[in-house]
Amino acid sequence: MTNFSIPGSQSSPSIQSDWDKGILSMQGDSYPENSYELFRQVFEWIERFLAEAGRPLTLELRLLYLNTSSIKAMMDIFDLLEAAHGEGKQVAVNWHYDRRNERVVELAEEFKEDCSFPFAILSHD
């Protein structure tokens, strides 16, 4: 499986996948016009990784603002991880937030609510 790397812009997050390390990272604001298109690649990559890699998968997130369709996409991704977790696969999310923006914590907590796999909310400077 080839890795992909999407450069970020003012309205869309930068996204990188690393098949060997089992890491998918996203950073930035997310209110793209084509959010379904943007997140479909992410979704498909995760689906394939979970089906084929046979290794643990970790999502490293440094997301600030998410528009409604991005929120939906993230919830779909977490559902996917939850299902994989249910099948005994090792998945984890690390949601990093800037110490100066504590409100992101509350939002990450909302996402975390329905997830039973490891979901860490970590601060950084």
Add this chain to the structure above:
Amino acid sequence: MRGQSALEEMIEKLLADPQHKDHALRDALNLLWESHNDLLVRIERITRVSDGYQSIARERELSLSARFDKQLRQLEKVARISDRYQQMMRDLNIALKEASTHDALTGIGNRRLLMERLRDEADRAKRYERPLSVVMLDIDRFKAINDDFGHEIGDRVLIEIARVMEAEVREQDLCGRWGGEEFLILMPETDVTTAAQVMERVRASIGTLAVRVNNDLLSVTVSVGVAALHADENYSSTINRADVALLSAKRSGRNRVEVDA
């Protein structure tokens, strides 16, 4: 499979009985019996297929309803999170608005806020034929303070002056930093005479200020120009006339209030 009825048993017995072998109705009864059995098989098959379809439909309904419930829960959650993001953006907007209209050093209004309020107040003053005074205030020999004591002291002087000004003007007046060491005070519902009185008080109060620099006390003075909005002029002309009055205060020896008639 259902059991045989009494009638069916009787027919079967009659057909099997050799004594009716040559009975005129036997062949007809035999055909009817076979057709009856065919129909039974068919009905059973139709029932089986129909039951199958029904159970598929039922399963689909159950899974659709489960999916619907799940989607509904997800939708509610999306809306809840989305609302919170929007609230966060709104609060951020308010903070940005505050930052964009206030001077970072002194905390009082900046030039943008002054321009906005000037436009509004000038419109109002003209519409209701009310007085409006505009004041320009400049710190005397500020460059020397910066040169002699450094920018940090210069900044402290600016902060102190802004504080005194805010304390001395009336509630309806708006003080802001126009730029550098220059401040603008907007005085709605105020003619030049009253404005000059208030500014005389501000000038005197600033004169008593003492900013401590190591073991020394640094005193500052300000020069002030006052002008009233004329009914037939743009507010920028009023600012210009306040500037001219300020210049004349500087030329007449500083530390004074001059009024543009």
